[in-house]
Amino acid sequence: MRGKLQWLSQHHHQPPLPLPSTSIRQLSALSPTSAHPRTPSTRNPHLSEAFLDMAMQGFSVNFQGYDSVLTECINRRSFRDGQLVHAHMIKTDYKPPVYLRTRLIVLYNKCDCLCDARMVFDEMPERNVVSWTAMISAYSQRERGSEALSLFVQMLRSGVVANEFTFATVLTMCAGASGFHLGRQVHSLIIKRKCEAHIFVGSSLLDMYAKAGRIQEARSIFETLPERDVVSCTAMIASYAQLGLDEEAIDMFRRLYSEGMCSNYVTYASVLTALSGLAALSYGRQVHGHVIRLELPFRVVLENSLMDMYSKCGKPLCSRRIFDSMPERSTVSWNAMLVCYSKHGMGEDVVELFRLMKEDDKVKPDSITLLAVLSGCSHGGMQNRGLDIFDEMVEGKYEIEPEMEHYGCVVDLLGRAGLAERAFEFIRRMPFEPTPAILGSLLGACRVHSNLNIGQLVGLRLIEVEPENAGNYVILSNLYASSGSWEDVRRLRELMMEKAVVKEPGRSWIELEQTLHTFHAGDPSSHPEKNELFAKVRELSARFREAGYVPDLSCVLHDVDDEQKEKILLGHSEKLALAFGLINTSEGASLRVMKNLRICVDCHSFAKFVSKIHGRNVSLRDKNRFHHIVDGVCSCGDYW
């Protein structure tokens, strides 16, 4: 049961992550200056002026002169000066060689003037691989994939041989599901050209495979790289983290760290993503200590991931402390804080923070902002405010077109307000076909408000479009059970057996003394304290029954008798984790439990009794949100 998460155990010979108290100095020594992103050069700030003076006086300029002045313009991203240099070439009838024309492409691209760059490119009497790659890269950086791709094809057809720069650029463009097919073809070409051993090509290649979900292929590319650097190592760690393979991400970080890998701000941002997924608070705090002391550049990015780590570890106040101390904030920073409040059901804080964001001229709300605000209003019991904000959105107040997810939030808002009929009508009038997630949200609302009519309609439709999702059957079964329709519960169970539903195995975990303890539903087999644990859950259940707890058997859809159903319920992973926490912590200590799926009604009720009878604050993170339970009352208002 302790399983693979043992990397967090204190029994390891070496510290699992570099601890702030012991190894800061060592880490500082490892911190690479070379890996810091390039900053615009500030040397020779008057070169352009000197050039312009000379040009005004009618001097002609030679190759070296143009080269140095263009370099300066590129470094300073000075469009105006660059344009004057370009105009001077034309005026003096200077015919720039390929090299200088390529410099002009780079300059215009850096100044965000893609059209000018393309014009220079089109007017080139001859082109080499560098000028082609510069132009392809320009399109790729501005997310103009189709133009970049068509140029790449033209380049190959014209007989110019692609080099490592070209391949790295094109592969980066192919990262993402839609580019995978092309990426594979590029990979074959790379193998033919024997470019694969190049570290830039290798890291973009592994990233391309990982972003297509092919983590094994990504890993094997990584393992066969002839050398590694901070980018290729970080790409591998980030790939695991982005796919939710958090333990693998941390294992990889530990391995590479022990092998002397350099880390930079991107590495730590990726490590924090993995720690957020695991809700490994004590390790997240250690990383926090590090990044402060290392004084890494790009603080905004790092602080954003720190905020998110604290949020996902159940510490919204810590997130806010970071947010308040930030010298500058991006839209992502605001979004991260809004999402934090939303997941923690802090509706008023969401609304207030959104108000402050609108007052800040430096940032502009985007689609994610509105998603966070709408879902925050829903989870935080501010339904009317949420509906108003959606109306404002439709009116164009935020200049953001509502997308499917925003419509989904409205269904959630209406459902939570007990307006299932209106939500149903809203779905019918939406400009989109409802996704399973939207139908699921309405079904959940019908369960809470015991609306059998609409619930049945929506539930059966949902099972039709998403027959493999066991959660749908369970919620509809809850609904049938609560209205006493036992015959329907039986029929539903048969239907589920027929469709051979495979449920994602339930898993919960709890962090105690820097070790994550994981529990799988119905399987405490390998844990040293298994007997004690099962006995404890039984004992708790019996005690809670005296206080009014009634096991909700409709949460079990197996075709077994009630006694067996109760046994299955007692084996739910979050109950095992809660019992483990009660046994191993001192009286009155808070319990922080994480679950990979949505919490079931019965476990939610069980957790409320834990808090009430044992005087423990329980913080439970499920797939969708946090449940903060104090004295038997949950912050979700029993709606999730």
Place this chain on the structure above:
DNA sequence: GTAGGGTTAG
């Protein structure tokens, strides 16, 4: 001269 990894949601 041209190039690779990252933070919020789902």
